[in-house]
Amino acid sequence: MAAGEEVKLLGGWFSPFSHRVELALKLKGIPHQVLQEDLSNKSPLLLKNNPVYEKIPVLIHNQKPISESFVILEYIDETWKRNPLLPQDPHDKALARFWASFIDDKLAEAVRRTITTQGEQQQQDVKKATEALEILEGELKIKGKRFFGGETLGIVDIMLGWISIWLGVIEEFAGVQVIDPENFPVIEKWKRDFLQVPAVKESLPQRDLLVGYFENFRRFKLASVPAPGN
């Protein structure tokens, strides 16, 4: 790190999006400071540095803020060139961006909804999430490598990382099954290999703490959602 470089992450240990940034910084060996946000009481620093969404993560590099996890990952990759996260070839880069976008738009979005939906609606969301995972399973199988990034983690692996722990926690308390391990041998192996990476082991939150956090979140959300039919 160059003299005078200041890298701060406004994040949350419970947030899969914040974890993406944490992981990228660790993979690149970038010294940084993590400021834990309490989303029920957002800091002035967060509100000032992400006025558009008021969400974490926000990376602040030499006082300049960047928001949105994928935008931050690309910024990190372009600023610190060691251990590249994106391929060099423009078409391969486009594919990496495509899958990163797919993970958020199709998989993460559907899984997120299962936290607060119930009954028939929830079943539909589970189905969408499973279908998205099937597509990823197929893609990784064709690739035939350990990770989407090849033999080492790339940006797509970082974007998908949350399924290694957050997905199981969400499935458990939402009472759904998105991923039946028997049907996803390639993804299951990917998860095992992902969890072995030192930077991942160092940055993931503890499962029991996550369970507690989400149980509170779901109860809060269900209590504030209008009953169906209203």
Next chain:
Amino acid sequence: MAEEVILLDFWSSPFGMRVRIALAEKGVKYEYREEDLRNKSPLLLQMNPVHKKIPVLIHNGKPICESLIAVQYVDEVWKDKSPLLPSDPYLRAQARFWADFIDKKIYDIGRKIWTTKGDEQEAAKKEFIEALKLLEGELGNKPYFGGESMGYVDVALIPFYSWFYAYETCGNFSIEPECPVLIAWAKRCLQKESVSKSLPDPQKVYEFVLVLKKKFGIE
């Protein structure tokens, strides 16, 4: 090497327009293929099996899907002319942030304006103007979001201008009094051939919206 560039597109798609503009800015010769979205071509289904959507850019047989990804691809491959993304990583991040904001907000909220009525429509109109005002703030005094010349965010946003007339007529409101700076920016962009040749006539877009409304039984 003979370059083969094909764009699978649909005339009124703002996402397709983005790629058209990027290709025009770079002076790339390409074949435009109009898709019938009710009867998608085998090529489209083969090149975008995951989403089955346009636009799809096909460069020497290899597909690039998702409009902003295609625009970045065009910018990286034909990098010697009219750069769309700045070279500074922080400015690039800002450009990507705002393009992502446009993706999250403009299309979906705009769609609500012509597919809903009453309170829901009023809420959509309000949200739409708020989003445009945020973008105006980001534009500031600059002639373009990209600074002195058109850039990534300009390309991401300007196609929606061709839909403004449809939104305004369906929603019975006017955007210019609320966002004069943005409208001035849009007209400035339209002075460029790459934009004017890529955007359809707003009247035609409105007529298309009326056909869609009838088809979906709206109002």
